[in-house]
């Protein structure tokens with residue numbers, strides 16, 4: 078079967094090729110063969126839409142092109158010279174009605190009935206084997222081949238002048254014979270015509286499959302934002318999507334089929350065609366813009382048959398990168414913690430949790446006050462997660478970590494052209510990012526006064542205005558603010574706006590420092606050290622290994638609160654990981670890693686401290702409360718009770 082490629086003329090793909098019910102065939106022929114083939118056309122009328130058109134040579138080609146352009150045909154069927162011309166001039170599928178040897182034999186037998194001298198004029202080439210037939214049939218045969226209609230006429234004239242009365246050949250020749258009053262016999266059989274139609278049906282089926290696939294690809298190509306172009310092995314453009322066409326300089330006529338280096342030499346794919354190697358992510362300036370360019374060879378069965386060029390707008394990539402970073406930053410600040418993750422059993426901590434839980438069920442602004450590292454952000458996350466906004470964004474911003482101008486654009490966003498270097502299309506700020514969710518403004522005391530004014534307005538009016546814009550954008554955001562600074566003192570010093578203070582101080586949560594809730598130190602330390610040991614994949618038992626250190630941990634003042642405890646827990650875990658069992662631990666060596674733990678308490682080596690002393694110290698630190706003392710020591714109440722019975726047998 079003939080292999081074919083979808084013609085350049087199919088771009089864009091055949092309009093009517095979507096899914097007409099029957100395959101569409103165009104039978105392009107001379108009148109003679111048409112009349113002869115009509116019974117076969119009638120046979121196929123049920124299975125195909127057949128257009129029968131008379132045409133010769135250039136005329137046939139023009140007709141075929143018209144049908145392709147109008148998208149009304151899937152395959153052509155033709156014979157002789159017409160078929161050759163169509164095949165050479167189109168890349169559309171063409172089935173040929175082949176002249177079979179038996180067809181010719183039949184025609185010659187019939188010719189012999191009329192005359193003993195038979196002339197043959199055939200398209201293409203003569204058939205030397207006919208010499209044998211000539212003797213068999215006992216007739217004189219003279220045969221000629223022709224390439225063009227003029228050729229055919231000349232050959233026919235030669236035969237006529239030689240007195241041949243019967244001419245066998247193609248329909249063109251039969252027509253000439255009949256015009257000259259001779260006998261013209263068509264050298265085709267109905268079986269050959271049928272075979273031609275059957276081939277055409279198969280070609281049409283394949284063409285449709287191909288057109289369908291092509292249409293899908295074309296749809297994808299047309300919807301790509303990237304500019305894409307493809308060339309064939311002759312460096313001629315075979316595809317260019319709309320963004321690419323916009324970039325390229327206009328050409329007279331169709332862009333397709335033009336040589337790429339003649340249209341846009343800068344985009345040349347010649348080197349890719351020559352080398353067959355791919356070039357990825359090259360930066361190229363074209364049309365006064367920077368592009369990220371890929372040049373890729375297209376291969377078929379290992380052979381380079383073309384190349385594709387893709388241009389990505391460098392600015393878009395930069396923007397995507399920025400927005401990716403922004404997304405990542407936002408993702409990092411999504412609320413992970415819930416109340417159940419917070420560790421602490423002290424009275425003041427439990428009270429703080431209960432208050433925060435109550436606040437969570439309102440939609441009011443919350444101000445969380447507390448020293449650095451007490452867990453303000455953790456509480457803000459837990460409040461968000463307990464609130465109705467839990468599935469919405471939680472966006473955290475530390476007001477102290479931005480210079481004033483940057484904080485403003487971070488919070489409120491900006492319009493395109495708001496300032497030099499502002500991004501095309503502008504950028505949304507954190508208020509917009511937190512829309513329908515919660516915005517956590519950490520270190521609000523560090524917010525510059527001018528911004529405090531803007532923030533107050535946003536909280537009152539529930540809308541923001543991007544920098545460089547006048548259009549207000551409504552936002553629905555719950556604000557949770559946090560401060561480690563005494564805001565009231567700052568108001569007196571005119572460093573914080575009183576009206577903003579009243580606005581954010583609707584619900585106030587004060588988190589006590591760790592030194593005021595020492596009962597929380599042991600459970601926090603145990604949990605934090607255990608987590609670190611797990612991360613370090615150390616096998617030692619955290620609870621048992623930490624127990625001798627607890628009095629020191631509890632006694633420490635923790636100016637950095639839980640954050641400082643986290644830090645020391647990490648150092649302790651790294652120290653502990655070198656031991657397999659708690660019995661091997663030389664606690665005194667920890668002095669180098671955690672000197673702060675060894676400052677206040679007597680320098681006696683912890684591991685040499687007798688159990689009795691450790692228990693007494695814990696009881697002293699816990700003010701006689703056994704439960705707390707047990708927690709300091711990292712043992713259960715019953716263990717402590719057992720120890721106490723051995724130390725102070727009379728007391729129980």
Ligand SMILES: Nc1ncnc2c1ncn2[C@@H]1O[C@H](COP(=O)(O)OP(=O)(O)OP(=O)(O)O)[C@@H](O)[C@H]1O
Nearest residue numbers: 419420421448449450451452453454455561639640
């Ligand atoms: N109750 C707690 N349970 C477990 N981890 C805690 C607890 N409180 C604080 N942390 C941990 O301590 C660290 C400091 O907490 P967080 O960042 O919430 O403090 P902060 O008060 O917001 O600090 P800053 O004011 O310095 O921003 C965090 O890593 C947090 O996970």
